[in-house]
Amino acid sequence: MNDSVKAPQLRCYRLRDDAPDLVPARSDRDWMDATDQRFAYRCIPLSIANASGWEILLPFSVEATYFGGTGIDDLHVRSDEAGEKINQIAVSHFGHGILTFHPGYLFRTSPGWAIWVRGTPNAHRDKIVPLEGLIETDWLSMTFTMNWRFTRPGTVRFNKGEPFCFVTLAPHALLDSVEPSLANLSDDPALKAEHDAWTESRTKFNADLRQLDPQAVAQGWQKTYVRGEAAPGGAAPTFHVSKRRLKPPK
Numbered sequence: 001m002n003d004s005v006k007a008p009q010l011r012c013y014r015l016r017d018d019a020p021d022l023v024p025a026r027s028d029r030d031w032m033d034a035t036d037q038r039f040a041y042r043c044i045p046l047s048i049a050n051a052s053g054w055e056i057l058l059p060f061s062v063e064a065t066y067f068g069g070t071g072i073d074d075l076h077v078r079s080d081e082a083g084e085k086i087n088q089i090a091v092s093h094f095g096h097g098i099l100t101f102h103p104g105y106l107f108r109t110s111p112g113w114a115i116w117v118r119g120t121p122n123a124h125r126d127k128i129v130p131l132e133g134l135i136e137t138d139w140l141s142m143t144f145t146m147n148w149r150f151t152r153p154g155t156v157r158f159n160k161g162e163p164f165c166f167v168t169l170a171p172h173a174l175l176d177s178v179e180p181s182l183a184n185l186s187d188d189p190a191l192k193a194e195h196d197a198w199t200e201s202r203t204k205f206n207a208d209l210r211q212l213d214p215q216a217v218a219q220g221w222q223k224t225y226v227r228g229e230a231a232p233g234g235a236a237p238t239f240h241v242s243k244r245r246l247k248p249p250k
Helices: 037-042 042-049 082-087 188-212 212-217
Strands: 010-014 023-026 056-059 063-068 075-078 091-092 098-101 107-111 114-119 128-130 133-135 146-151 154-158 164-168
Touching: 037 042, 042 146, 063 114, 075 091, 075 098, 082 091, 146 164, 188 212
Parallel strands: none
Antiparallel strands: 010 107, 023 056, 056 164, 063 075, 063 154, 091 098, 098 146, 114 133, 114 164, 128 146
16 A cells, blocks of 8 residues: 555444455456457456455345336346345335345445445446445445346346445545646646657557567567556656455455
């Protein structure tokens, strides 16, 4: 961790003894594994985003069928494994094709910090999309729900052990004080020189790769971002990670 940054507190209170497992998020994705030579993992921002939070995992498989319409009864939720416990996890509560999950936790964070609740980043499901929410967990004494909205009628299945909720921290209190400023890149000659050097290097490398230059082919891809290497003339970063491994709850 960067020593100049103080970590906020994250307390995860189980609402019941058999609350779903809460684990550090994974950096891998099936579709990234399936790309040619796993090239998707060369995009470090993707894998870092994948792992920048904690996942809440289903203790049993859940199937939900949406028949269309806006009523609560237009969506049926079932589980062959859960029995009556299904209502502790997944229900039709709001209507309008919305599947509601109960995370089973009450989260508390440091002042000014909130929980960003969403679906797993860089993942997708057919027929259904996650709805995101920002929860003021620095004062709230109630829990929240994780909701998914059907995009069309049909059936979806969440398997046992799959994440149904992804939580990460957000500096909620600071966002309103951020004032973006617009400038031309030419207003910062040093930064422009770095960017121009990077552009020239990238253009040359891609051209060499297309021409099957042996050195470029052996290198495969430029790794400056992975290594945290600034462009020529630029200062090395004070903080950089190429892999993220968050801590599990104690």
